[in-house]
Amino acid sequence: MTGMLDGKVIIVTGGSSGIGRGIALAAVAHGAKAVVIGDLAEEPREGGETTGHLIAQSGGTSTFLRTDVTSSADLAALVAAADPFGGVDVMVCNAGIAIPQDGPDISPEMFRKLIAVNQEGALMSAQAAVAAMRRRGTGGSVVMISSMGGLRGAGFTTGYSATKGAVNMMVAALADAWGPEGIRVNAVCPGLIQTALVDSSPAVAAAFEPMRQRMPLRRLGQPAEVGNVVAWLGSSLSSFVTGVAIAVDGGQTAVI
């Protein structure tokens, strides 16, 4: 059986846990040649086996590199870790944080922290990968994991929404800049996905139940459901798609 990602090398930042883990596992399921995982720690936040262990169990190939996406040196090393497999084809800028102290009165320090990881970290990750794609001259695909919070506002996630809205606009700008080189840039905007990020923020968790009841599919999503869309964006099946933000949210942002 052939897969959408046959022969492709994919890097996933924040790939140890949650959605990133789902993206890494989906990439292997769709035939990726290798997955390079960059994260602050190898252990998943939700517990259990490491992503690398699960990939090996399913017959896939991966490597882990301790990476902080706020460090350009870490990101250069992460991208270089894809070279032994042939070089990066797909860069998934997934690492992100939400903070309990978010809201309209968010402090400057907390706001800067969100910007550093969610916004600047995503940009620096993409820049590092594109430098390598450009050297090989084979094009590539960059996928930024944004959020429905970047498409719609919610007071309790004021700072988070600001960073994710910026990611969506960054995707449009970078698609314009890198398109002539055959590099596509898209955003995936997950809705309510069952991960530790959600479970660690009581405000977010409390807000979820009425949202779940209102959303068309009436359930939280699973990381693999985001992973399947990312795999498609990384593959040649989406070869004429760039500069868009795709909601993967059970229809939540489609309704009022």
Ligand SMILES: NC(=O)c1ccc[n+]([C@@H]2O[C@H](COP(=O)([O-])OP(=O)(O)OC[C@H]3O[C@@H](n4cnc5c(N)ncnc54)[C@H](O)[C@@H]3O)[C@@H](O)[C@H]2O)c1
């Ligand atoms: N869970 C949701 O419902 C949801 C919804 C919309 C968007 N998102 C986005 O999806 C992405 C993944 O979120 P998640 O829910 O899987 O979260 P998570 O907390 O389960 O996993 C995030 C991973 O990113 C890593 N990380 C955090 N800061 C990092 C840094 N500076 N450098 C490298 N790695 C770092 C963490 O160690 C962790 O492994 C984030 O960008 C988040 O904003 C999540």
